[in-house]
Amino acid sequence: MNGVHDMGGLQGFGPVQLETDEPLFHAAWERRALGLTLAMGATGAWNIDQSRAARESLPPAQYLGSSYYAIWIAALERLMRQRGLVTADELAAVHQGTVAAAAAGPALRVLRAGEVDTALARGTPVSRPAAGPAPFAIGDRVRARNLHPPGHTRLPRYVRGHVGTVVGVHGAHLFADAHAEGRDEAQWLFTVEFSAADLWGPQGDPRDRVSVDAWASYLEAA
DSSP states (O other), X not given: OOOTTOOTTOSSSOOOOOOTTOOSOSSHHHHHHHHHHHHHHTTTSSOHHHHHHHHHTSOHHHXXXXXXXXXXXXXXXXXXXXXXSSOHHHHHHHHHTOOOOOOXXXXXXXXXXXXXXXXXXXXXXXXXXXXXXXXXXXXXXXXXXXXXXXXXXXXXXXXXXXXXXXXXXXXXXXXXXXXXXXXXXXXXEEEEEEEHHHHHGGGSOTTOEEEEEEEGGGEEEO
C-alpha cells in the first residue's frame, strides 16, 4: 500500500523534533485512546496487522492533519463499523456529545484491568515452523523487489528496487501482508542492511546504514 503513512525518506516534512522529558501522554484522552485500542484488540475481532492497515488507509488529509492517537481512534472507529460493533449513527452521537444507549452487540472477549500487564508482556507469538530452507544467508546481496501492493505491506517504499546485504536470518514468521487479509501464512524473515548513499544517492551519507526487516517475498537475489 503506497499510503501517506509511508513517510520514510520523504522530503518536505522537516527534521524529527525531539521533546526533552516528553511525557507518555500529552492529554488525558490519549491515555484513554491507548486503553480503548488495547481493549478492543484483545477482543479478537481483528488482528494487529488489520489494525495497522486501518490506520494506513485513512484519507491522506485526515492522516496528515491528525495527531498520533487521533489516527488510532479514527482507525478503531473504522474497524468497529466494518464488523458491526457500532453504527454510524452511534458514532455521530458520540461526536456530538449526545450518547444514547446502544443496542446489545455480539459477545466479545474482555481484557480485564488486572490482566493488561501480563497480556502486554506476553504479546502474541508470530514465529512459525519453516516450510523449507532459508532462501538467503548472512552476507548475501539481495534486492528489495519493486512492489506496489494494494493492501498492507511492511516493505518501506524507499528501499524498493535497491540492493542491500543480509545481516540477520530470523526464521519463519507470520507474514504481515497476508495477516492483514486474515490469512495465517509463514515466510522466512531477514534483516537487510542498505547504504544510505545507495538509497538516496550523493545526498546520503556513505557512513550511514539503514536496516530493514524483510520477508522472503520482498526480496530477490541481486
